[in-house]
Amino acid sequence: MDAGQRAPKNGGVCFMEKMFKLKEHGTTVGKEVAGGFTTFFAMAYIIFVNPNFLSQTGMDFNAVMLATCISAAVGTAVTALLANVPFAQAPGMGLNAFFTFTVCFGMGYTWQQALAIVFISGLLFLAITVSPLRKQVIDAIPAPLKNAISAGIGLFIALVGLLNAGIVVADGNLLDLGNITSGAPLLALIGLLVTGILMACGVKAAMLIGILVTTVIGIPMGLTTLPGEITLSGVSLAPTFMQMDFGGLLSMGVLPLITAIVTFTICDMFDTVGTLIGTAGNAGMLNEKGELPHGDRALIADAVATCAGACLGTSTVTTFVESSTGISEGARTGFSSLVVSLCFLASCVLAPVAGIIPGAATAPALIIVGILMLKSAARIDWSDFEIAMPCFLTIAMMPFAYSITDGIGFGFISWVVIKVFRGKFKEVPVLMYILSLLFVLMYILSNL
Template structure:
């Protein structure tokens, strides 16, 4: 262990690393239930209880676990950091609800876009070109993107729970608060919120399981029991199903999707790795040692995840829970992967969890993602306007891509006519012009 991870050299112990791994796992295990419940929406005719639903839900669950395991093992053994990875919240919603359901792109083509995004990430990491990407995007748009995704997935959670419903007169309205699904979702949300406030590890996971049990009560009847433990589901429905359709690859929409996946993945990873490294004391003179290895874990995990059949894999901020418990080496990450692999046997439990139980998790994670807006200088109008546009347009247009594009377009225009054109990097202008061209002429 010492030779592999340098546990003692990093001021830790094997016991502490194991406890840290268990803690991190508990805080992020909810993704095993939530990710398949989101991705299943892309399969036509997969209604709850149907054979098609069970086949694809199980496959998406296995893909979620294996994508997480591969990426986290690379992070543990190659980068030697206590960071865990899994399919990213927000990007899974973008994959399902925007790319597939709104834009009409087949889920297999969308997986190809995720795969390509991962390859681009790998290329930029290996060549060191990621520094230029960082300069091209205004910092305020980066900050607003994370928060905007939070609003987006919280909105999806509210819709999924029936708390927010469609209305022909006002577009959206408040749902019926006496509906069993709504009641269970509200109870689940408060369970998660209270447990989180009390700093109890695994608050989201506990909330999901508690909501599932509450939903099984006769007065609600929203939970259909499929079991707890079972055989590992067949991954063949999603494995190697990427469709590199030449006609699709030739469209601007496909590459806009690739760019959006890359943009969010890249900057989410950048921010998460920096934050985790700061909290663990890994930063040296403002830089993260072995940073390229950590980025590669994320990038390779994304492409491998697409091969298995899941949306973009990214570094999880929940790793901070393990760091707080003393995790300092890749051994923590390895422990997370072992526990993730055990989840392969709990597919019946995953299918038992109703939308009313996963919706509170989406809403709560959305709240957690709002934190970056505190770093935005709201007193500077040239910063506040592009931030607000980015934030607002993601949920209102049901698209992360639209929010990013409009934010990047707004930034240089406002700066230019405010006499602050020198603050705009020339690459930002190129991006803005390309986005204008896409939104006006190429968007389908």
């Protein structure tokens, strides 16, 4: 009996060893499982935060939550099986903000049309990834601007969190401090402190724990409403599944459509490349050429996941930097990603209780994500004004103009103009000229 019980276990380990080449990567089943759980809990906050974002466009909250979990499971599983790398995917922070506040609220597209744009951007990303264009596109955007885009999106997300919580309020065309001594602003500040303390203490799953603790604290404050019963009835993917509207995409004009597609594609691409190279480099996973083995396959998985996410009903799916937490626990192969994928599938049952969580409980997570993304600004050479000005405009215009697109546009245009007037026009890739020209045309035509 004992031998019979051991055989399947050993057989399972051998199967995993053969499939993911654990010994070759210097890891074990235990390390991979631990790394997978660590990564999942570090990024599980997206389960609640993403539907909180997208539901503002009119999308069904529970359907978006299911789409979030399923798209994350699909994207991460494809990454595991196709690329055999320890990275996880889910709808990306910043990209969901762009979807909601720029594409829908700013440009005027419906959420159905925005999903169609996401799908097209996924196809474009896939086409670039499987072609020689991939390296050219990645090399075209200067590193300082890539860092500035990340930092700017971080500030934008933090501002959204502050506004959602009422900590900061819009007073006419100005921003002002809200009433932070009571109600949702007070609960959000308590949640921010709780989450900040957990982060500072290095607690795993700090943001998820912070959301849950803040929700509980909201009960006696009258801000968390408990349902009479918890049931899966009425929870369905149908309200968002295959709801993409391609027919109305040209209703806003050609340039806004191109701008939205290109922005989604570029942000997704550089988010993924930056995460793969930066995280793998810190963990010593790069080869002698500074490349991540099967990194191209990870990019393909990311593009496929974006298309799948649009079909399910969520914004762009991308590779999460929180994967670094699992890698720090020893994860080195796609086995850990497979664990993350299964965790996201299991999380689908959380849909009935997700609506309990008030916006004041998810707002602190947005602010914390903003803080983490802002560290990219430290990699910018602020002593060189040729670099500093475009980067500053990129970072500042996102929250000040309340538009991720405007931040990217101002950064690209100013970078090209300064380079040209300094006689360095040959240092600017052709793609940068094309993108900058598109932004200039967009600004001119939008004000006619």
